[in-house]
Amino acid sequence: MNISEAAASAGLPAKTIRYYEDIGLLHPARDANGYRRFSDNDLHKLTFLARARGLGFSIEDCRRLLALWEDQERASADVRQLASAHLQGIEAKIADLRAMHDTLSDLVQRCAGDNRPDCPILNSLQS
């Protein structure tokens, strides 16, 4: 299976797959002509990566998750620890965004949005 099929199967752009190889997340074999040849295992890894990235894990987290995934002796506590830390990060981001949202939403509602220059949004940004 070559790269465009692998891309379709994993739901990732071919460019991204090349990039993942570049940074050592997987090592597909090569055909005689230099084309990448993706094994089932490569495909599983790509799908795993696509899902982990979809959950917002960083590339470095994905690398660790892949290592845990391939380690039959892993402790689920290690996976859980990684996921919990990430979950906390997500919660922090949501809180930040919520705060921005609430402030901004209030300002937008108070802005007349007409031809006149007076604007509570700009007023609130000014010292």
Next chain:
Amino acid sequence: MNISEAAASAGLPAKTIRYYEDIGLLHPARDANGYRRFSDNDLHKLTFLARARGLGFSIEDCRRLLALWEDQERASADVRQLASAHLQGIEAKIADLRAMHDTLSDLVQRCAGDNRPDCPILNSLQS
């Protein structure tokens, strides 16, 4: 007022202020020795930028907001339009993060987090 005072006053790192000058957001005067000298207007702009960035506006949005702020003839509708679009972006990000959060939080709860290798988190990532 030189850069470290301006930085303290606006709540921005000096590096960031230099960067903002670099990309043309402000143009502080220079003393004979080459040091930047910040006027009151420069300080107002920096505070404005710090607050707008704090609300998550992109640098390009900040540039547009600054231009509107300085334009006495602006229509508040233009400001509101910009802010509304940004608000929508924030809402989309929150929705994405919430989805990640809900999935991940469920997986974390279902993971025993012990010495054994069996792990619902890894299972859900695998094809």
Next chain:
DNA sequence: TCTTGACCTTCCAGTCACTGGAACCCTTAT
């Protein structure tokens, strides 16, 4: 006067996770 330390300057490189594009090779069909 000399030195020390805290300022300031510019410039270059790195971050993160891709993404676009150029230039070129391989394969298959017409």
Next chain:
DNA sequence: ATAAGGGTTCCAGTGACTGGAAGGTCAAGA
């Protein structure tokens, strides 16, 4: 012979800084 549609590498750019090196400037103290 040529064209289309794969594949390859390598380089540069994204956003918004941030770190660090190398060096100039200034005020205070021995």
